[in-house]
Amino acid sequence: MNILKAILEPIKNLAITIIAAIIGLGLLYLAWSIFINQDASKFF
Structure with a gap:
């Protein structure tokens, strides 16, 4: 055992x-996507 x-x-x-x-x-990928797109509205 x-x-x-x-x-x-x-x-x-x-x-x-x-x-x-x-x-x-x-x-990190999600944060990077938001940063690149500058459009957080589609995530929330």
């Missing part, structure tokens, strides 16, 4: 990091 936890912990941390990166890039 201890070995399994030692294997799964880094995988879980990696998954969290990847998900956070995807969300971060998505928000």
Whole structure:
């Protein structure tokens, strides 16, 4: 059980990091789109 936890912990941390990166890039892309278009009305 201890070995399994030692294997799964880094995988879980990696998954969290990847998900956070995807969300971060998505928000960055959305902000960039608004900045480029200068038309935030279609997002709200």
